[in-house]
Amino acid sequence: MNDFGFYCLTGAFLVSIYALIISIAAGRKTNGAFAQSGENAIIGVFVLVALASASLISLLVHTDFNNEYVANYTSLDLPMYYRVTSFWAGQKGSLLFWTLILSIFSTLVVFQNQTKNRELMPWVCATLAGVELFFLSVLTFVTPPFQTLGAMRPADGTGLNPLLQNWWMIIHPPHLYLGFVGFTVPFAFGLAALISNNLNPVWIKTTRRWTLVAWMFLTIGIFMGAHWAYLELGWGGFWAWDPVENASFMPWLLGTAFLHSVMIQEKKGMLKVWNLVLIVMTFEMCLFGTFLTRSGVVSSVHSFTQSNIGGFFITFIALSLSVSLYFLFKRLRHRQLEPEERLTSFFSRESSFLLNNLLFLGIAFAVFWGTIFPVVSEAVRGVKISVSIPFFNNVTLPLAFVLLTLTGVCPLIAWRKASVKNFKRNFLYPLVVGLISIPVLILFGVRTLAPVAFFSASAFVLTTVVWEFWKGARARQAGKAESDQEEPFYRSLYMLASTNKRRYGGFIIHAGVTLVFIGIIGSTFFGTEQDFTLKQGETGKMKNYTFTYQSFGQRREVNKDVALARVDLFKNGTKLATMRPEKHFHFKGEQPQSEVDILSQFDEDFYIVLVGWDDKGTASFKIYIRPLVGWIWFGGFIMALGTLFVMLPNHQRRALARTVRSGAPVSAIPATRPESV
Amino acid sequence: MRLRLLIAAVCFLLAGLPLKAQQRQVSKDEVVEITSNLVCQCGCGNKTVSVCGCGTADQVTKEVEKMLREGKTKDEIFAKYVNAEGVAVLATPPKRGFNLAAWLLPFSGILVAAIFLFAKARNWQRSTEKKEAALEKELSRQQESPSKDPYLERLNKELEKID
Numbered sequence: 001m002n003d004f005g006f007y008c009l010t011g012a013f014l015v016s017i018y019a020l021i022i023s024i025a026a027g028r029k030t031n032g033a034f035a036q037s038g039e040n041a042i043i044g045v046f047v048l049v050a051l052a053s054a055s056l057i058s059l060l061v062h063t064d065f066n067n068e069y070v071a072n073y074t075s076l077d078l079p080m081y082y083r084v085t086s087f088w089a090g091q092k093g094s095l096l097f098w099t100l101i102l103s104i105f106s107t108l109v110v111f112q113n114q115t116k117n118r119e120l121m122p123w124v125c126a127t128l129a130g131v132e133l134f135f136l137s138v139l140t141f142v143t144p145p146f147q148t149l150g151a152m153r154p155a156d157g158t159g160l161n162p163l164l165q166n167w168w169m170i171i172h173p174p175h176l177y178l179g180f181v182g183f184t185v186p187f188a189f190g191l192a193a194l195i196s197n198n199l200n201p202v203w204i205k206t207t208r209r210w211t212l213v214a215w216m217f218l219t220i221g222i223f224m225g226a227h228w229a230y231l232e233l234g235w236g237g238f239w240a241w242d243p244v245e246n247a248s249f250m251p252w253l254l255g256t257a258f259l260h261s262v263m264i265q266e267k268k269g270m271l272k273v274w275n276l277v278l279i280v281m282t283f284e285m286c287l288f289g290t291f292l293t294r295s296g297v298v299s300s301v302h303s304f305t306q307s308n309i310g311g312f313f314i315t316f317i318a319l320s321l322s323v324s325l326y327f328l329f330k331r332l333r334h335r336q337l338e339p340e341e342r343l344t345s346f347f348s349r350e351s352s353f354l355l356n357n358l359l360f361l362g363i364a365f366a367v368f369w370g371t372i373f374p375v376v377s378e379a380v381r382g383v384k385i386s387v388s389i390p391f392f393n394n395v396t397l398p399l400a401f402v403l404l405t406l407t408g409v410c411p412l413i414a415w416r417k418a419s420v421k422n423f424k425r426n427f428l429y430p431l432v433v434g435l436i437s438i439p440v441l442i443l444f445g446v447r448t449l450a451p452v453a454f455f456s457a458s459a460f461v462l463t464t465v466v467w468e469f470w471k472g473a474r475a476r477q478a479g480k481a482e483s484d485q486e487e488p489f490y491r492s493l494y495m496l497a498s499t500n501k502r503r504y505g506g507f508i509i510h511a512g513v514t515l516v517f518i519g520i521i522g523s524t525f526f527g528t529e530q531d532f533t534l535k536q537g538e539t540g541k542m543k544n545y546t547f548t549y550q551s552f553g554q555r556r557e558v559n560k561d562v563a564l565a566r567v568d569l570f571k572n573g574t575k576l577a578t579m580r581p582e583k584h585f586h587f588k589g590e591q592p593q594s595e596v597d598i599l600s601q602f603d604e605d606f607y608i609v610l611v612g613w614d615d616k617g618t619a620s621f622k623i624y625i626r627p628l629v630g631w632i633w634f635g636g637f638i639m640a641l642g643t644l645f646v647m648l649p650n651h652q653r654r655a656l657a658r659t660v661r662s663g664a665p666v667s668a669i670p671a672t673r674p675e676s677v
Numbered sequence: 678m679r680l681r682l683l684i685a686a687v688c689f690l691l692a693g694l695p696l697k698a699q700q701r702q703v704s705k706d707e708v709v710e711i712t713s714n715l716v717c718q719c720g721c722g723n724k725t726v727s728v729c730g731c732g733t734a735d736q737v738t739k740e741v742e743k744m745l746r747e748g749k750t751k752d753e754i755f756a757k758y759v760n761a762e763g764v765a766v767l768a769t770p771p772k773r774g775f776n777l778a779a780w781l782l783p784f785s786g787i788l789v790a791a792i793f794l795f796a797k798a799r800n801w802q803r804s805t806e807k808k809e810a811a812l813e814k815e816l817s818r819q820q821e822s823p824s825k826d827p828y829l830e831r832l833n834k835e836l837e838k839i840d
Contacts, residue, residue: 233721235730242723342801351798358790366783373770373779381775386716388723388768395783531735594730609730622730 002067005055006146009096012048012103013136015041019129027122027196035118038125039110045132046103053100056093056145060086065154068147069093075159075588077559081170082160088173089164091294091309092145097174098290099135101181105210106132109185117206123192131184134316142309159559159588168228176221176248180286182214183255187283190276194327199272199336204262209647215259216643218252223636234594234609236529236624238632239520241392246371247289250364254282257360260410264353267415269340273332274357280324285364287317292371345417352410359403366395393524401453404517407510408461411503412468429467434460454521461514465507472496472504501648508642515635522628529624536617543625545606546570547579552613561585562595565610565619569599581610581621605629703745711741711754714768725768 019041026034056069060083065071073086073093088094106128113121139145163169186207193203225248230238239245258278264271291313331337343350370387377385412426437459441452473492480487487495497504532540534549541547550566564582568575582595599606607624709727715737717729726734726741744754758766770776 233730235724235728237724237728240722240724240728342805343798344802344805346798346802354794354798358787358794361790362783362787365786369783369786370779374765377770377775377779384763384765385770385776386723386765386768387770387779388716389725389728390714391769391779394769395780399787611730 001055001058001062001064002146002148005052005059006144008048008052008055009136009139009144009146012045012052012099013133013140015044015048016129016133016136019045020126020133023122023126023129027126030119030122032118035122035125038122038129039114042103042106042110042125042129042132045129045136046107049096049100049103049132049136052146053087053096056096057084057087060084060093063157065157066148066150067145068149069145071149071154071157073157073160075157075559077587078157078160079558082165085164085170086160088177089160092139092143094173094177094294095135095139095143095290095309096145098177098181099132099139101177102128102132102135102184105181105185109188113206117189117202119196119198120189120192120203120206123195124188127188127191128184130320131188134312138309138312142312159586162560162584162586162589162591162593163232165586166228166232168224168231172221172224172228174221175217175224179214179216179218179221179248179255180251180290182210182217183251183279183282183286185210185214186258186279190279191324191327194276194324194331197331197336199331201265201269204265204275208262211255211259211262212643212647215252215255216640216647218248218255219636219643220640222248222252223633227633230629231596231598232593234596234622236527236607236609236622236626238523238629241367241370241389243371244293246367246392247292250367250371251282251285251289253360253364253367254278254285257357257364258282260353260360261357264350268350270342270350271354272337272339273328276324276328276337278357280321280328284317284321285368287313287320291317347413347418349410349413349415349418352406352413356403356406356410359399359406363396363399363403366399367392370395397450400517401450401457404454404457404461404514407513408457408464411506411510412464426467427464430460430463433463448525451521451525454517458514458518462511465511465514468507469493469496469504497645498648501650502646505642505646505648508645509639510642512635512638512640512642515631515638517635519628519631519633519635522631523626526627527624529622531611531620531622533618533620536619540621540623542623544572545625546573547608547623549619549621550578552617552619559587560589561587563610563613565613565621567608567621569606576606579606579608581608583610600630602630603627701746701748703742707745708738708742711745711751712738714755715741715758716766716768718762718766 019038022034022041023038025031026038056067059067059070060074061080063070063074063076063078063083069090069092070086073089074083078086086093088097106125109124109128110121113124117124186203189203189207193199222245225245226238229240229245230236258275261271261278262275265275291310295310295313343354345351370391373387374385377383408430409427414422434456437456438452441455446452446455473489473496476492476496477487477489480492528543530542532542534540536549536551539546539548547570548568550568552563552565554561554563556562562582562584564580567579567581569577569579577599579597579599581597584593584595586593594609594611596607596609598608604625604627607626609622609624611620611622613619712726712734713728715726717724717726717731717734717737719729719731719733721729721731724734726737741754744757749757755767764771770779772780
């Protein structure tokens, strides 16, 4: 199986070279046969990479310790599902996984565009093949996953890092990678548009759904990673501005800016250059993120590797950036990216989107700079320094506040030029609610500036969302009533949203974002923690919780020893739950792992960690009370749901297409509001 | 013998009094203010002592609390850790010299971008206004003196001839 995997990977490497060369030739000579051959080669790469991946999974499942990767990431006592997920646990496997997803996406692009975008496709294939070639080169020459140990073959493997033996770690990396790789498709189309000089918005329309899919997976991946950190690292937090966390956050920020600014190009024909710059930067940041995670260049708790792939990644990032910038400047020099319209007023949706982009980029740059500054400092002055949580909080918090406020303003401010009437109609009530929330918050004891500012901004944004749904549904209801077609409010609401999924899906996402902000601020500013050492039967008290340490037990599992305490938890005298915090001692692990127990409630989480115990029946616990943490996960869920809603097929548009195809008059289609931003 | 012991005990207690008087009450916030600016050296990444739940963090927290009780200032405590572990123990780069770049660059970058964007947007706005004004002027000119249009003039003349 090792040899088979090796030959498949080498074959994929060679075929990707062919795909790149033939696709470039097809683009230069506008040769249809070459283009077809390039597309076939892309499919060929997929088949070979899929076979190589299947080989590695088979080796992992069968714990063939002759393979170096298998020996490093599995062991005989590792459960079967973790053996499979070890595929993306280490550097070699995860790079193969990256390549596998990329080859799947590339093949989908080929099938999707067999009858459309024919001028773009050779260059799209060339770009995708170029990225595939890079990853396959790294896999072939630098980090080969099919390296054998021969006589050095161990009797048992090292085993999977205990931190990764968690359900969230099974699904978190694939989501993140789907997001990272997904942005390669809009990048490929953007670059193809630049190279082929087809600069109409077709590339944006074609890749809109791809961008949304990538963004959604990256969003889910980030939330899953945060949830994993909350559950597994036993510190009561979810985000530590760790380099690897930042690696996923930076492309997300740039991708979000891109998602917003493409709307301006679609609607107004503006920001053409900007959108190309943004998608190039997003893609480069995805590569940088992979590099950061996998190279271990900046030390991180999540960086489960240290290796020599850094130079290759930096070279490829520089190369792809240079190619993109070369064609961008070429088109700029020939004035081929001139906007169709110009900004009319500073008080308009266009300018609010510009400001939104500036903030997204500003935060991305601040995070980037903070992440690489220790490396810069060491390189320039030879002094190792740290850039940790307080730096990122201080720098990003003010920018995030303005961004949150803009979340309420951007979708409602008028295009071209906002009038006083427009302001009054859309923002009066939300503004009043936002302002009223300030004294209410102070009255309830919230007296720190940042929480007051963020909570009142959240109230403002949520009111704009609710107000917009309310106004729209009421208007529809009134319209129906006028034409004697009475409609209940909930139906009007449903019809309103479903006939304009993009607009109302966007509002749902914004509501999710606001809930996330409320959760982050609540848990960061109002969290408390305390250490307790209790004898069996003894009770501790924290805020309005009391908890009694009942018993201690130990058990042996297949790959670890488990120590656990049983603690009865009461709130205001009523029993809420029996908590079971555990400590795991993996036979293959060096450090014991805390398995925390959490009681999640609407307003706060009760989070208990078993720290230690002795033979006299005493145990120590660390208890965290984290307000509003649940809102973060719920907000993330709403964001994903909103994105799915935006991506749902448009029935009206499909009906229109069907009618056009059947030759019936278009007037047969019922008129609906046009899709707007 | 008893007297000697009694005198020794009294002396011991008296000697301890000023020590006791030197120790002050320390609030949790004071401790957190310091531990949230120290990076935990346990190897768990980038976490500060205040949030890292490991044994090293607990030990450092107790040390900080003790030093505060003994009357040490914030700067003295930071200096002690910097001497022992190097400047990397601080959670944020010190705001001086080269490290100032860490703080200034993000904000100055945003500021420069904002100024550039503002200038560009103002340019766009002015050119749009100019175009709109020119268009309006042309329209009003045409409305005011329709006869200046050569084709209209010719048409009028022809019509007059017919009349």
